[in-house]
Amino acid sequence: MNNNKLRLLSYVIIVYMLLAFAWWTILLNNKNEDAFTAKKELLRIVLIADNQYEDERSFLQHPSYLNLKQRYERRQLMIFGESLVFVISLFIGFWFINKGYRDIIKNSKTKTNFLLSISHELKSPVASVKLALETIIKRKLSSEQLLKVSSGALAENTRLGSLIENLLLATKLEDPYEIKIEEINLCELIQPMINNELLKYPEAQIVFQIEEGANIVKSDRFALQTIFSNLLENALKYSPTIKEVNMKIETSGLDIIIAVADKGIGIPDEEKTKIFEKFYRLGAEITRATKGTGLGLFIISKMVTALEGNIRVEDNDPEGSVFIVHLKDHLN
Numbered sequence: 630m631n632n633n634k635l636r637l638l639s640y641v642i643i644v645y646m647l648l649a650f651a652w653w654t655i656l657l658n659n660k661n662e663d664a665f666t667a668k669k670e671l672l673r674i675v676l677i678a679d680n681q682y683e684d685e686r687s688f689l690q691h692p693s694y695l696n697l698k699q700r701y702e703r704r705q706l707m708i709f710g711e712s713l714v715f716v717i718s719l720f721i722g723f724w725f726i727n728k729g730y731r732d733i734i735k736n737s738k739t740k741t742n743f744l745l746s747i748s749h750e751l752k753s754p755v756a757s758v759k760l761a762l763e764t765i766i767k768r769k770l771s772s773e774q775l776l777k778v779s780s781g782a783l784a785e786n787t788r789l790g791s792l793i794e795n796l797l798l799a800t801k802l803e804d805p806y807e808i809k810i811e812e813i814n815l816c817e818l819i820q821p822m823i824n825n826e827l828l829k830y831p832e833a834q835i836v837f838q839i840e841e842g843a844n845i846v847k848s849d850r851f852a853l854q855t856i857f858s859n860l861l862e863n864a865l866k867y868s869p870t871i872k873e874v875n876m877k878i879e880t881s882g883l884d885i886i887i888a889v890a891d892k893g894i895g896i897p898d899e900e901k902t903k904i905f906e907k908f909y910r911l912g913a914e915i916t917r918a919t920k921g922t923g924l925g926l927f928i929i930s931k932m933v934t935a936l937e938g939n940i941r942v943e944d945n946d947p948e949g950s951v952f953i954v955h956l957k958d959h960l961n
């Protein structure tokens with residue numbers, strides 16, 4: 630039986646349970662009412678026999694009748710109260726089952742997504758390196774060609790290495806990341822990353838602004854490196870036409886504020902929180918066409934949490950995205 634049929638069957642069972650319960654509630658209530666009427670009439674007969682019955686008005690004020698009526702009302706309240714609790718419990722149970730079902734579907738989609746991208750990401754550099762080595766062995770290459778082919782293979786190898794590192798890091802980050810605080814010069818940390826990206830994307834324009842006095846911070850070097858390099862790489866990767874990235878660092882009180890803005894494809898509102906989940910990649914064709922595993926932002930968010938900060942993404946004006954990170958400066 631497929632998932633939709635199972636779902637339909639569970640809906641039918643729930644509706645049947647609700648109808649059956651409503652029917653039993655009404656039946657029980659009718660029985661309670663019948664019992665009350667019978668007891669009331671019995672009481673009237675007893676009072677008549679005892680010569681205590683005067684008229685209907687005084688009968689309705691008689692302590693024995695009032696006692697009977699109170700018990701009848703209490704039972705009625707109990708019947709409807711229990712029904713309500715049952716219906717609420719049923720709905721809560723149903724909500725949990727439904728949530729579990731949705732989580733399973735989501736996990737399996739995420740896993741499929743992951744397997745699709747990971748297999749491609751693993752296979753393509755291995756194939757490129759193989760092709761490069763075969764070319765070197767089979768053909769007589771000039772030193773210039775040899776340099777080109779081997780540099781390409783080296784770049785693919787580096788990419789494979791960082792992919793494996795990211796996978797291991799993401800697995801490790803299932804446990805909280807342990808930070809090591811040290812003094813860091815942000816310009817010295819970031820400038821080499823920018824130079825590196827400019828080698829990869831020579832057409833890119835990267836503007837780096839840092840507020841005066843914000844250069845020296847106390848934080849975790851590896852975490853900051855991971856955060857900056859991933860945000861910068863993503864900003865360029867997801868800007869297929871205008872590769873203009875603006876990286877700004879400011880301080881506010883005890884916070885370091887980092888903003889990385891691009892003019893790329895942007896992120897729809899409904900995806901803005903999901904992109905921080907493990908293996909999550911946007912379904913758009915352009916994302917599929919770019920290389921990635923959906924691990925970068927997950928790793929960043931774990932590190933940001935470890936540094937007692939937060940990360941969010943907003944729309945850039947007029948297009949693209951801005952990733953804003955607030956981190957605690959551990960200077961004090």
Ligand code: ADP
Nearest residue numbers: 863864867904910911916921922923924925926
């Ligand atoms: P990866 O880039 O390897 O897919 P990330 O975790 O770094 O994984 O990003 C998750 C997803 O968020 C990406 O697949 C992409 O769809 C989206 N994304 C991240 N950064 C940007 C950006 N600057 N502009 C548009 N989309 C982005």
